[in-house]
Amino acid sequence: xxxxxxxxxxxxxxxxxxxxxxxxxxxxxxxxxxxxxxxxxxxxxxxxxxxxxxxxxxxxxxxxxxxxxxxxxxxxxxxxxxxxxxxxxxxxxxxxxxxxxxxxxxxxxxxxxxxxxxxxxxxxxxxxxxxxxxxxxxxxxxxxxxxxxxxxxxxxxxxxxxxxxx
Amino acid sequence: xxxxxxxxxxxxxxxxxxxxxxxxxxxxxxxxxxxxxxxxxxxxxxxxxxxxxxxxxxxxxxxxxxxxxxxxxxxxxxxxxxxxxxxxxxxxxxxxxxxxxxxxxxxxxxxxxxxxxxxxxxxxxxxxxxxxxxxxxxxxxxxxxxxxxxxxxxxxxxxxxxxxxx
DNA sequence: CAATCCATTCAATATTTACTGAAAGCTAAT
DNA sequence: ATTAGCTTTCAGTAAATATTGAATGGATTG
Numbered sequence: 001x002x003x004x005x006x007x008x009x010x011x012x013x014x015x016x017x018x019x020x021x022x023x024x025x026x027x028x029x030x031x032x033x034x035x036x037x038x039x040x041x042x043x044x045x046x047x048x049x050x051x052x053x054x055x056x057x058x059x060x061x062x063x064x065x066x067x068x069x070x071x072x073x074x075x076x077x078x079x080x081x082x083x084x085x086x087x088x089x090x091x092x093x094x095x096x097x098x099x100x101x102x103x104x105x106x107x108x109x110x111x112x113x114x115x116x117x118x119x120x121x122x123x124x125x126x127x128x129x130x131x132x133x134x135x136x137x138x139x140x141x142x143x144x145x146x147x148x149x150x151x152x153x154x155x156x157x158x159x160x161x162x163x164x165x166x
Numbered sequence: 167x168x169x170x171x172x173x174x175x176x177x178x179x180x181x182x183x184x185x186x187x188x189x190x191x192x193x194x195x196x197x198x199x200x201x202x203x204x205x206x207x208x209x210x211x212x213x214x215x216x217x218x219x220x221x222x223x224x225x226x227x228x229x230x231x232x233x234x235x236x237x238x239x240x241x242x243x244x245x246x247x248x249x250x251x252x253x254x255x256x257x258x259x260x261x262x263x264x265x266x267x268x269x270x271x272x273x274x275x276x277x278x279x280x281x282x283x284x285x286x287x288x289x290x291x292x293x294x295x296x297x298x299x300x301x302x303x304x305x306x307x308x309x310x311x312x313x314x315x316x317x318x319x320x321x322x323x324x325x326x327x328x329x330x331x332x
Numbered sequence: 333c334a335a336t337c338c339a340t341t342c343a344a345t346a347t348t349t350a351c352t353g354a355a356a357g358c359t360a361a362t
Numbered sequence: 363a364t365t366a367g368c369t370t371t372c373a374g375t376a377a378a379t380a381t382t383g384a385a386t387g388g389a390t391t392g
Contacts, residue, residue: 003291006284010298013277020188020270024350036297038290043369053352058370079360080368087297089304104186111179118172125169127204131253132176138255190380209339219382224340245390246338 007036011050022100026052027060031069031085040073040082068095090154101146109143112136173202177216188266192218193226197235197251206239206248234261256320267312275309278302 011032018028047057073082177198184194213223
């Protein structure tokens with residue numbers, strides 16, 4: 001396979017997969033492009049490479065910055081901004097997990113907390129409370145497990161955790 | 167909080183969150199409804215409760231069945247089918263993880279495998295290969311970690327894993 | 333074997349989500 | 363103070379996804 005073909009395929013795959021990872025397609029493509037870029041790139045270059053509008057490029061670059069998946073890279077004497085991707089995959093994974101936890105788990109934990117305040121004593125109420133309680137227990141556990149994971153470093157993950165889980 | 171209000175809130179929350187969990191809103195709402203239903207429900211009841219069309223109810227029920235999150239429950243003497251949800255949250259989580267792994271991780275592993283076949287020796291090629299290689303390593307590890315997790319039972323998770331990770 | 337009762341499918345439609353392009357904002361150079 | 367270079371915003375539009383409802387299929391009953 002040719003390099004250019006490989007690059008293209010990588011960007012395409014990352015983009016498609018991104019959708020199911022809670023990252024929109026373009027955002028994932030910009031990320032992919034920067035991941036495999038040998039040098040920092042400007043908005044203009046990103047926009048041209050991916051054939052997207054300036055506005056779109058800008059918005060997704062901002063989003064990636066706010067997720068901490070890419071960084072600004074200022075070149076002396078250049079007015080425009082350049083961007084580079086975080087290349088340590090463990091860091092990348094952590095940042096993605098962090099965002100997803102915030103979006104997918106924390107609101108659940110919060111809602112369950114509120115919902116557990118149902119009153120009453122009938123059979124139906126008891127059943128409802130049980131489901132909510134079980135779920136609350138489970139999501140709290142997952143939440144703290146993830147928190148610990150986020151604090152852990154790569155070696156720990158690759159070493160201890162992987163060995164243990166096997 | 168009243169029971170009815172709690173139920174409604176639960177269905178709403180699960181539905182909204184579902185979207186970010188790779189499950190569409192209605193599918194998640196049907197699931198929520200069955201999770202807190204004290205009895206098995208028919209398509210018709212589900213449809214009426216959630217104010218959705220018969221076709222929509224049917225499609226999402228099929229999807230939930232195929233995910234293994236709900237089961238058919240045949241009542242003797244009744245012609246129509248009833249449905250009940252899996253209520254063990256550990257099982258529920260495993261089924262969801264299983265599906266998401268299939269959709270979000272396996273295609274990546276497969277694509278990276280193909281992409282690693284890039285040829286050439288330039289600096290750019292080397293860099294590209296490195297990113298792909300790192301990513302491949304990482305996603306393979308995650309994949310087998312999840313596989314092990316799926317085989318593990320609830321007690322193991324709650325016990326060993328939680329203790330270790332704390 | 334016709335009628336009924338459910339389940340299923342799918343083209344048309346509605347809803348949600350993402351993208352574009354033009355306009356406005358900033359900042360630095362002249 | 364004006365222009366030029368780049369970034370940001372956002373209303374309108376386009377694309378992707380989900381939902382409806384009517385038609386079809388199958389099975390059971392009288």
